[in-house]
Amino acid sequence: MSETPDTNQWKTLDTDLGRISQIEYATAFVSRPLVGMGIALVFIVLTGLAAGVFFGSFPNNTVVIAAAVFGAYMALNIGANDVANNMGPAVGANALSMGGAIVIAAICESAGALLAGGDVVSTISKGIIDPTSVATESAFIWAMMAALLSAALWVNLATRIGAPVSTTHSVVGGVMGAGIAAAGFGAVNWPTMGTIAASWVISPVLGGAIAAAFLALINTRIIYRDDKISAARVWVPILVGIMAGAFAAYLSLKGLKRVIEIDMAHALVIGLVLGLGTWLLTMPLIRRKSEGMENRNRSLKTLFGLPLILSAALLSFAHGANDVANAVGPLAAIVHASETHAAAGEVAIPPWVMVIGAFGISFGLFLFGPKLIRMVGSQITKLDPMRAYCVALSAAITVIVASWLGLPVSSTHIAVGGVFGVGFFREWYMERRLRNGLAAQGKVDRMPPEERARRKLVRRSHFMTIVAAWVITVPAAALMSAVIFYLLDTLTA
Template identity: 75%
Template sequence: MTQEQGDPRHLETLDRDLARFSTLELATSYVARPMVGPGISLVFILLAGISAMVFFGQATNTLIVVIAACLGAYMALNIGANDVANNMGPAVGANALSMGGAIAIAVVFESAGALIAGGDVVSTIAKGIIAPDSMETASVFIWAMMAALLSAALWVNVATWVGAPVSTTHSVVGGVMGAGIAAAGFSAVNWQTMGGIAASWVISPVLGGVIAAAFLWLIKSRIIYTPDKIAAARTWVPVLVGIMAGAFSAYLALKGLKKIIDVDMATALLIGAVIGVVVWLVMIPVIRKQSHGLENRNKSLKVLFGIPLVVSAALLSFAHGANDVANAVAPLAAIVQASQTNNFTDAVSIPFWVMVIGAFGISFGLFLFGPKLIRMVGGQITKLNPMRAYCVALSAAITVIVASWLGLPVSSTHIAVGGVFGVGFFREWDAERRIRKARQAMPERTTYTPEERQRRKLVRRSHFTTIIAAWVITVPAAATLSAVLFWLINTTIN
């Protein structure tokens, strides 16, 4: 070793150089981290295009199908990033699931729902919004579906970026409507269907919020505000879990499993009632054993709602995958069929490889970009605990059943977020009611100033206004963007 190398000053210089390299590596990894998600997404989109090339075979329209497959994969990624948060957000916000656990459960059950029971509503989206026979040629129909797919994906991407959970169903519907109007005029649109969808803007969140608030009132009045909370929980938690089991059984029989077995409303309700009673009876000794030794306080109650909440989130994900995969693959399936047969008026059949693109895309989108919206839905609108989150999940299943019985189209996004709002606003009302009762008992108590009242609001008004605004403009925005894209595509091709 030379004298210079043994010099302490030389060692200090070496340490500083190593520290700079370490800082540089850390900075490089920090800068590169935001690019990981888009990079993996781009690879998935390219693989979807290659898959389309392999499965579709060599034909004159192969390039069109490859482009459509890439757009379908892009849309599926955005559905996973935005829509799935509605099912997992409450469970994560209530600390019943970790972010990693929520994503793992959602990936498995979303994919299972899409592949096992998906595709039931594909024809409605592909052919129910516009009349296919109003299109001049198969090429015009293909360009319209392509414009609809791209516009919906772009809109959901923007909504996810700003942190607004929007309805991907409404985005696709708006895209199909806008392209249809641009291609064949306003007469091509089924305005009765569009009127029902517009009505669901109000019906879905209000119904979801009211049902969630009603169950939270039941829990508070029958369990939380009683002298012996544990004894009350032993009576009511099995009932609530039985209601959940019955609701989800009817929900899945009615909405999620039509591809396997077709049941009417009466049969679905009968299935739900039987399973609900069985689960209620099974849960009585389970809850009694689980509650043994728990202290008589609210924190102890959270333990009893944890597992039912996780199960409800998994079932919601399965049903969501079964229903909402159509938002990604309906236009793609229509393009594939029109390209293969030049027939664009018959019912749409879905190739298995198309369903795989939708299922995997939703899973990748959730894994890569879902945490942002999961955190927002689960904790930034209002504070959730397992009991409140359970009410949100339960309201989602019951609202779909009620809406199906009434023949009303609903949005799973609007129901879930409406349930969160309903729970939050009920908490505000309940807090105000208790303050008034306390003030009547103690008139000398100081009243709250307007500033203090505003600070005590339990629902963040900024998120409320942002989400409502995003809901209102989703269909018009997607429709306008789709019409512009169709015009650009049609002009470029012709």
């Protein structure tokens, strides 16, 4: 049957409508990132307006408003980058959806910042520079402003390239660069900078080693046993008890400074008591939950799912209580210096500064966090609930060990180092099983180098990008901060 003119007309119309639909889809795809940036800009502007309303009669109110704007920008970047370290493993292991992770992280980070955020921080970021070496109040304010802005810019850039970096190290680099620009190299506490540089190696290696050790324990005691369920009934309560004890000690040391001061000995006692109590409570629960389960790894993933979610939530709370205060420290220093005309070594963080930090983190996580969450959770190496649980557990234990040894560590480096540790351990373990299997058959491993490289379980490109970002964080933030300080000082001279 021949086509009528009407049929041709409808076909043409369908083709045109299809093209319009494709254009609409393309427009939506391109404009989606702009929506996030627009909402972030609205938050920053509202923060500046609120600071102007509440501090209109404040001395140097323009400086305080500008500092509040930069603080809001920094908080957004913390949410976009730093929080991924806590939630990434749980999302990568499919224990949490992306939406669920964002909601839990936003609540726990905000609660940690507002309820247990440290009252007192060093205004010059843990004694990086001597405030008495900065000649004037204005020079000190511009130095802190430059440090805050440079740290935010660097974390923003790192997020764009998909590299999880330490926000605390970014602030440290910013403070160092501004301090050198304001008062010369003599103003910097170089021994302190040396210990921070050492933490670049200590944090990921320690976190990775502890995570690998727990994965080795799970492999040998649970996964590769003939009766996996019976083994899990014994060991999962022990591991959950270790988690509860570790997090109790971790939060006692890092998250309760505002409520009560707790030393290491008391924190360990608290952890031991709660760990034993959790172990005893968990044993009947795991036994009941494991009844009727098949003797396979999928069943084990179910048993580790809830503990993994709880550990991610606790890590987020502790991060909000500890790291956020460090990140908004320069903002608190600017407010203090503007109010008292003095650059003190320690100041109390005003509640409104903590509110900026808490809300900014939530917005940054919601708008820009998924990219880094996917990177940490699934693009470095493949995670399941057991491996992700090892990463979360190593983060808490590493902080306790580092505090006991007096070593400065980065929560970002620990968590990502834990992911690397799990991945590299799996590579070694699978390689060893392959060699032993071939040796038992009297065969020689003749796998080509190209095939061996293809089977690597840790993506080397991501590994190199992240390590390079870690190494250059402090010098890059310092250089940007020095340039920004010179510009501010020149414009206001």
